[in-house]
Amino acid sequence: MDVAIVGIGIHPFGRTAGLSGLQQGAYAARLALKDAGVEWKDMQFGFGGSASAGSADALVNELGLTGLPFINVANGCATGGSALISAFNAIKSGEYDIGMVTGFDKHERGAFNADPKQMGIGEWYGEVGLMMTTQFFAMKIQRYMDAYGISSNTLAKVAQKAFSNGAKNPNAWRREEIPLDVISDSPMISHPLTKFMFCAPGEGGVALILCRADIARRYTDKPIYLKSAAVRSRRYGSFEVFAPSQALKQVDGPTVDASRAAFEAAGVGPQDIDVLQLQDTESGAEVMHMAENGFCEHGEQEALIQAGETGIEGKLPTNTDGGCLANGEPIGATGLRQVYETCVQLRGEAGERQVPNTPKVGYTHVYGAPGISAVTILQR
Helix, strand or coil: CEEEEEEEEEEEEECCCCCCCHHHHHHHHHHHHHHCCHHHHHHEEEEEEEECCCCHHHHHHHCCCCCCCCEEEEEECCHHHHHHHHHHHHCCCCCCCEEEEEEEEECCCCCCCCHHHHHHCCCHHHCCCCCHHHHHHHHHHHHHHHHHHCCHHHHHHHHHHHHHHCCCCCCCCCCCCHHHHHHHHEEECCCEEEEECCEEEEEEEEEEEEEEEHHHHHCCCEEEEEEEEEEEEECCCCCCCCCCCCCCCCCCCHHHHHHHHHHHHHHHCCCHCCEEEEECEEEEHHHHHHHHHCCCCCCHHHHHHHCCCCCCCCCCCCCCCCCCHHHHECCHHHHHHHHHHHHHHHHCCCHHHHCCCCCCCEEEEEEEECCCCEEEEEEE
């Protein structure tokens, strides 16, 4: 049973005073229902997630008490991607015809306050400062830069692209371009990553309506087909956030495994992808994920990014909506924001940020602690 996305909705990301995360999720849900031409009572199931804004199943209080099964999903920054995969499998199994997947959040200002005990790590890990993800990501990209010749200027160019794309996105939080020198010269947070090379916790909500592919045109004349969806956790020896030790022999991380599984299930390869979304918690993550998802060899990112190939008009248009850097990181919504943007691009409705030459196949990748990756491949 193939699966299609027939409705999409988003609440703008950023900071929205006076509106709870749950209300932002409900706003996105109503837009998605309207986009598909259906009502909440038509939904046969719901999957959703939120890290800081309450249980996603509480959306029924906003949308209606219809008795449908609604399951909460929690998987770090991969929560949205994992909720989508749950919905994908629910329809693909033949159990349901149509349903909703949603994610929303409203985080406090400042860095995420992770608890080592929730990750199965001793309190010492937090006491020495290692629960600060800024430090881990900085160490990881330092190692990568040394191994593969990636420059600090390339990290700055990733951020510059993100803010340039975000300026063209009415739903982005950061909607002003930032010059390259300002990014490079901004305060150093964790070397080599400066202030503008990190995303920030934020707010926002996204909802999608999924159905059986064979009935998709009942709801829209522009269905987007979800060709594959895969999620993988870390294996022993992969170098992941919140790992208290490192194996002597390093193996590929969960992104590599999820990407390979998604490509195999979809029957396509990296060369077939026209527009892509990669997790960019910080600039270094986008660089590393380019190779881990199979879009280049390790070290080739330096030349590709310097040549502008990851820009909207390049051969690898990446994070066309500004990614996490411009949109911020509401954990429950991020993975679904990626899918929302990919649907907009494949529909040809992205306006100023539209990828040229009528993109047909899109790719999304989200990575979450303590080492979870989710990948989807979508086709017009």
